[in-house]
Amino acid sequence: MISCVLTDIEGTTSSIEFVHKVLFPYSRANFFRFLSENNQSDVLKIVDQIWTEDLGQPKGSKPDAAQVTQLLQKWIDEDLKKASLKELQGMIWKEGFEAKAYLGHVYPEVKEELEKWKKSGLVLAVYSSGSVQAQKLLFKHSEAGDLTPLFAANFDTAVGHKREAESYTNIAVKLGLDAANILFLSDIKEELDAAENAGMKTCQLMRDPKPAQGHHPLALDFKEVTNLFLGE
Template identity: 50%
Template sequence: MYPEVAARLRAWRDQGLRLFVYSSGSIAAQKLFFGYSDAGDLTPLFENYFDTTSGHKQDTTSYRRITDAIGLPAHDILFLSDIVAELDAARTAGLHTTLLDRDGLAPESDHPRVTRFDEIVLPA
């Protein structure tokens, strides 16, 4: 995990934001990853976890299912990914998106792009 990520996640949670994980890794693997991070146990920061049992990450229907499970309007959700096709599917479902481009090598896209978590701008 990159150094600024845990601090940013904690700050968002302290602001009252609800945090979720959607990964191609299983929910059990996600909990292990966040439970034993270099920054300590981050699992209490997340309200819920989603994996591909919600659907393929490049399928718009998956994001609609997750939005329904979260219980928020799609336009109130920000989805972060380093995969443009996932961001495209999320945006088609109505979510805000940000491309995580840590190394600056991601393909061109019209999604907002950041190289660090502390550069992410939350939607108004």
């Protein structure tokens, strides 16, 4: 029996285009300003780590914001899931959300279905490659209002990479639930394969027209997820 729905974000609750055409360009355009103006200890620690470990500069030397910015932009272009990149992006996106430069995109039926699932007693959780901070910002400042109260937990790659079964086992342990009672929603076959290998039930979201991959049950939206797995 399903007692928890674990959902991805990009291509599942929210448009991939919002992340790649709104959030990524915003962070890209603001990296240099943010790094040049910010003296907070957590920011300086991340920048120093990039400067010495990724750029190979001497420890104790002053990081050059332009060089660090170039590397961060390169990582975005290569779609690398670097923890330091994700943390800095989350900080910059926070500025944008709070300044109302944009609102987090969610598909039209998402709020209603999430509310329905929570009301029925299901535990709702998020697992995304974006940082937990970025996840909460998107749902707090979403087009549908503040959705954060609907979720009991958020997970990012601190629990492991999304294409590794161990990550989903770790999530089940942290939630205190049997993996067999968790339904994982994603648009990515390899993530669904990993969740299935950990014992979870799976459903592939087909938000955008594309060929189906693998053997996972398919749903066009969350209403179909409800019909397939969670009853009327």
